[in-house]
Amino acid sequence: MVNRKRLDPTESTAALFGAKLRKLRDEAGLSQAQLAEAIGYSNDTISKVETAAQAPSPQLAEHIDAHFGTGDTFQELQPLAAKEGIPTFFRPYADLESGANSIRVYEPVVVTGLLQIEEYARAVLSPGQHVNTIDLAVDARMNRQRVLERKEPPWVVIVMLESVIRKEVGDREITKAQLARVLELSNEPYINILVVPDGAQVFPAAGFTLFTLDDDPEIAFVESAGGTGRVIEPAPRVAELRRLWDLIVGSALTDVASQNLIREVMEGL
Known part of the structure; x- marks a missing residue:
């Protein structure tokens, strides 16, 4: 007491x-x-x-x-x-994520939150976080992953740059465990993980996500500087992002080739 x-x-x-x-x-x-x-x-x-x-x-x-x-x-x-562990600006994203039928993510910086293990999430979230809030922030990120455990989970496609899987986050063991988790999830029938190889056409440095909810038009969330972002409702800008998404996917490796590259990088750590 x-x-x-x-x-x-x-x-x-x-x-x-x-x-x-x-x-x-x-x-x-x-x-x-x-x-x-x-x-x-x-x-x-x-x-x-x-x-x-x-x-x-x-x-x-x-x-x-x-x-x-x-x-x-x-x-x-x-x-x-x-x-409350989710930053205010990111809560609209989390709400869309929890109710979406399909989620398409382009990630140029780190392994996206839906795939992160706790140790990797902690390493990503720790910079700039007060020691008293980091546990809540990590826990909130882990809670978001429950969307993948739904009886009818969303269809998820995640495209990330090769530099993302080669980047050491936390330490080698954390990065290796994270890549193992990515490989594990890539075997789920409703998850596709694709890697854009180094040397492919250069794409915008900012990530974005496209959400589909029931029969509604797609909604986008675009990341901004400083870790912030904004929701873009159905509009010509969303259509532009969908065209950009199609170009990015067209430059990515196949799912099997992506798995092989991720495995190669993981085994080399």
Whole structure:
């Protein structure tokens, strides 16, 4: 009890979620370990959620409500808490990503977030992040990947430059593990990962994503300087980006050749 982190529920929704959970747990006379065992989670998860170091998952919120008989209280807070590790400018992207039927990503800098392992994400996100927010930012990125676990996941095509897979991020072991994850996901029937080889026609340095939602026209998200970006609604500019996308894909290796190149780079680390 002496080393307990003080909680300010007004700081954020994640902090409010954690404060409410701690209060209920204390009133029930349960330790974090006892609650974790009762609802089927690790002690570490309960601790991090209570201190807002980790965003709660939808499943955890549901189990907490069921255990304490709190109706939908925690389930209603969960989506807001989960978004807080995502920068404000990027939240429209995350919303589009979570509801899209198809996602087409052009990535010229690093392995895209949907494919990142935790260690790689931490290395990418750490520069410029306050030490108190990095855990929440990494967790939010990992939560985004749940879209790939849906019963009917979106069709995903990711095109990245060869320089992306050759770039060492974190250290060699992290980069090697990341490339292994990319290869693993490339075997999923709904994911295509293509590499544009060095020496191909030069394309814009900024990445972009094209989303399809149901039968609606495509919507684009274009990355900008400083890690920011903006959504582009259906307009001639989206059609221009689709034409650019087609040109980029036309310069990429086939999926099999891309896998072979990724494997070659990974084995050479």
